[in-house]
Ligand SMILES: CC(=O)N[C@H]1[C@@H](OP(=O)(O)OP(=O)(O)OC[C@H]2O[C@@H](n3ccc(=O)[nH]c3=O)[C@H](O)[C@@H]2O)O[C@H](CO)[C@@H](O)[C@@H]1O
C-alpha cells in the first residue's frame with residue numbers, strides 16, 4: 001500500500017491543469033452501453049475508478065480501446081453479451097449501479113449486485129429502483145442482487161424524486177433515452193455533470209431537455225448511435241487545488257477550472273479572505289492575508305458540495321475564529337476529523353455539525369486516509385503543517401485524483417509517494 005510523505009510549510013505557486021471529471025466520466029463511460037456503435041470519450045481522467053468502470057464494461061461484453069495509448073481517449077463499443085454486474089466490481093465502486101438503467105433499456109434485463117453502504121454513509125439505491133419501476137421495470141432483490149426485467153421494454157412516465165439524487169437522476173435519464181414515449185424527471189439533480197451527460201447522450205441521438213434544471217424531459221428514441229464527447233473538467237479537483245493555494249498562502253492558476261461550476265465554493269473561499277478570479281479558461285486562486293472562519297452547510301447543487309467538505313475542514317482548521325460545517329448529504333462524512341485533530345486541529349463533532357476552532361498552526365503526524373476527499377483534506381493539512389506528515393492508505397485518493405504528487409510538486413510542494 002502506497003504512502004505519501006509530505007513536508008509542509010511552503011506556499012504553492014504555479015499552474016495546475018485540471019483533469020476530466022471523475023463524476024462525469026464514470027457515467028459517460030456507462031453511456032457506451034446504450035449503443036453498439038462507438039462512443040469516443042476524450043479528457044478521460046487516469047484514475048482507479050475509471051479503470052474499474054472499464055473492467056465492468058468489458059465484463060458486459062463491450063470493447064474499450066485506448067485510442068492514444070495514454071488512457072486519455074477511450075473508444076467504447078460492441079454488443080452486450082452479459083447483463084450481470086458482479087459483487088466484486090460493484091462493491092469496489094458504487095457508481096457501478098449506473099449500468100442498471102442502460103442495461104434495462106437496451107437488453108430489457110439486468111442483474112446488478114446491490115452496492116451496500118460505504119465509508120461515508122449507508123447510501124441506499126431505493127430512488128433508482130422506484131424510478132425504474134415507474135418506467136415499467138419489474139424488480140426483485142435476491143441474494144444481494146437486483147434482478148430487473150422489462151419484458152416489453154421501458155415506457156416513459158412522470159417520475160417525482162423525493163430527493164434530488166445525482167445517481168438516480170443519471171440512471172433514469174439514461175434509461176429513458178430508449179423508453180417508449182416521454183419521461184419527465186421532477187426534482188432532478190442539477191449538478192453540471194447532468195448537463196455533460198445529457199449533452200453526450202443528445203450527441204448520440206437522444207432527445208433530452210432541461211438537464212441542469214429541476215425538471216428534465218426525455219423523449220424516447222428507437223436507438224442511439226456513436227458520438228464523440230470531451231469530458232468536462234473536474235470541478236471538485238479544481239476546488240481541491242483552490243484549497244491548496246488557500247491553506248498554504250500561495251497563488252495557483254487552475255487551467256480548465258471555472259468559477260461558474262463552483263459558485264458556492266468560490267463564495268466560501270472569498271468569505272475566508274481568499275481571492276478568486278477567472279482569467280480566460282483559468283481560475284486563479286491566491287491568498288495574501290489571514291484566513292477567516294466561516295459557516296458552511298453542504299447541499300445539493302447549486303449549494304456547497306459535500307465533496308468539498310473535508311477539504312474546507314482542513315482550511316478552516318487554521319482560520320481565525322470559529323467555524324461550523326454542517327453535513328446534510330451523507331451521515332458519516334466526518335472521518336477526517338480525528339485525523340486532523342491528531343495534527344493539532346481543534347474540531348468537535350455534534351451530530352451532523354462540526355465546530356472548528358481555528359489554531360495558529362498544524363504539526364505533521366502519521367495519518368490515515370479513510371475515503372477519497374478525506375484523503376485530500378489530510379494532504380492539505382500536511383502542506384500547511386510544520387514537519388513531516390505520513391499519509392497511509394493512499395489508494396482511497398487514487399480512486400479519484402490523477403497525478404497528485406506530480407501536480408503539487410510542480411508548484412513547490414514537498415511531497416513524495418513511497419511504494420511499499
Ligand atoms: C460517482 C458520483 O457521481 N458520486 C457523487 C454522487 O453520488 P450519489 O449519486 O451516490 O449521490 P446521491 O445524490 O444519489 O446521494 C445523496 C443522498 O441521497 C441518498 N439516496 C440516494 C439515492 C437513493 O436511491 N436513495 C437515497 O437515500 C444517499 O444515501 C445520500 O444520502 O453525488 C454525491 C452528492 O453530490 C457526491 O458526493 C458523489 O461524489
Ligand SMILES: C=C(OP(=O)(O)O)C(=O)O
Pocket residue numbers: 023094095307372373400
Ligand atoms: C463520494 C464520492 O464518490 P463516490 O460516489 O464514487 O463514492 C466523491 O467523489 O467524493
